[in-house]
Amino acid sequence: MDDKKANITAVIIIIGLIIFIIVARLSLKLSKAFFLIVGADIAVILAVFVCLVIRGRYNHRRKLLEKKLVSEGRELRIEYSFLRKVAGVPIKFRLKELEDATDNFQALLGQGASASVFKGILSDGTAVAVKRINGEEHGEKEFRSEVAAIASVQHVNLVRLLGYCCLPRGPRFLVYEFIPNGSLDHWIFPGKGTKNRPEGCLSWDLRYRVAIDVAKALSYLHHDCRSRILHLDLKPENILLDENYRAIVADFGLSKLMGKDESRVITTIRGTKGYLAPEWLLEHGVSEKCDIYSYGMVLLEMIGGQRNVTLIENGSDKSQRKWQYFPKIARDKLGEGKVIAVVDHRLVEVGAIDERQVKRVVHVALWCIQERAKLRPTMAQVVEMLEGRVPVEEPPDPQMIMVDFLSIDEEESDCHFRPKIAAMGSNVNSCNIPCSSSSSFAMSMLSGR
Known part of the structure; x- marks a missing residue:
């Protein structure tokens, strides 16, 4: 009562x-x-x-x-x-919450082969980036890999996973903190500006700090986590810059977890092939050395402000075009004592570049892209070298077999280099195919561009 x-x-x-x-x-x-x-x-x-x-x-x-x-x-x-x-424990969002936050997924930030990223504002005012992963089998694998890799780790240079939304039959969503200055490629490559992301030019000091930030993030993943985490898709597009231009490593959709007692993991070849280590292309398995190779390639692109593999055209005559491999240019200029010549020309025009610092970074990059995985340093050693705590020795000349592939169009027309390319894939096995096609095949295998 x-x-x-x-x-x-x-x-x-x-x-x-x-x-x-x-x-x-x-x-x-x-x-x-x-x-x-x-x-x-x-x-x-x-x-x-x-x-x-x-x-x-x-x-x-x-x-x-x-x-x-x-x-x-x-x-x-x-x-x-x-x-x-x-x-850092991610929470489960309802689909309606994400639709309201993103205005029904209108503000597109970026798009990849299997995922799209949208900007959103949660009900409490938190700015987020919502990643929508499409596809059934591939989407499920990417979703699980990303959650397993990033959900339990905490590092100032790793993107923070706030939550997720998993529908029984449909796309899967990952909710990340919003990083305001976008990806690194918009800040180091000319002509990368878009309507939503104006083109910028990162100063040398900021590029050097970004290099250290990324190295620390990878060192944490490789050495300081309970299970070693391999990123396996490191490239400028997957490195974000916050409001203070500090680097935030993102996109763990292809990552793998390794036990402390494991040395290699066998997995299919995926990702952006311009950053893949040779042992992965040869199907020898992956290890943390694959991330180190990718890091070295990214480091060279940050130095030069250009892609490592570019096509130089001379007017409209296609026969006069040739491929340019930036790591070889960097190695040659380093040997000639003209290391400043490899630095982004926009930075050289501004001036105030420490030549000794540039030389150190080029040395570290060349150590990281050695074809033999055993010669590459660990990411912990890379951090020490970049911070100047240990001396950086002269790296051995990498074999750079890419140069052989890129020179086919220029000098050979009798399939002289065919055996090397045939080893990379079964489609190139006939001398009836013009050598320009061979070069294109090699490029598709090694650069993915």
């Missing part, structure tokens, strides 16, 4: 007893029976009052306790939510 009904019942009882006393007084006068009735009625009225008081105090305490429990429950939920954020 609630308080209102209890009070009404008590009032009715008291009024009834008072009426009964009046009737008894009129009918029994001041007889002994009347006084007995009055005494009994007064006792009942007092009992009703006592019950009301006890009930009132009980209800008051109950309400205070309920309010306290509600308050404590709210505080616990707030504390739990806070601890989840601090611990």
Whole structure:
């Protein structure tokens, strides 16, 4: 019985007893029976009052306790939510929340082969980047790889996973913190500006700091996690810059987890082939050395402000075009003592470039892209070399078999280099195919551009 009904019942009882006393007084006068009735009625009225008081105090305490429990429950939920954020535990979003946050997925930030990224604002005002992964089997693998790799790690130079949304039949969503300055490629390559991302030119000091930031992130993944994490898709497009132009490594869709006692993992060849290590192309398995090779290629692109493999055309005559391999140019200029010649010309025009620092970075990059994986340093050693804590020795000349592939169009027309290319794939096995096709095949295998 609630308080209102209890009070009404008590009032009715008291009024009834008072009426009964009046009737008894009129009918029994001041007889002994009347006084007995009055005494009994007064006792009942007092009992009703006592019950009301006890009930009132009980209800008051109950309400205070309920309010306290509600308050404590709210505080616990707030504390739990806070601890989840601090611990980096991703939360599960509803599809409706993501649709509202992204204005029904209107603000497209970028798009890849199997995923699209949209900008959004959550209900609490947090800016996020929502990655929508399409496809059934491939989408499921990418979703699981990305969550397994990034959900439990915390590093200042790794993108933070805020939550996810997984539908029974449909796309999967990953919700990341929003990084305002976009990807590194827009800041080092000329002509990469878009409507949403104006073209910029990162200064040498910032590029050097970005190189150290990325090296620290990879060193953490390789050495400081419970299981070694291989990124396997490191490239400028997957390195983001925050509001202070610090590097944030993102996109773990192709990543692999390795046990501490494992040296290699066998996996299919995927990713951007211009950054793939030779041992992966030869299907010898992958290790953390594959990330180091990719890092070296990215480092060279940051130095020169150009892709490592570019096509140089001379007017409209296709026979005059030739391929340019930037790592070879960097190695040659380093040997000639003209290391500044490989630096992005936009930075050279501005000036204030430390030649010794450039030489150190080129040395580190050439160490990282050695064809023999055993010769490559660890990412922890790369960090020490870039920070100047250990001397950087002269690297051995890498074989750079890419130069052989790129020179086919220029000098050979009798399939002289055919055996090398045929080793890379079964489609190139006939001298009836022009050598320009061979070069194109080699480029598609090694650069993916």
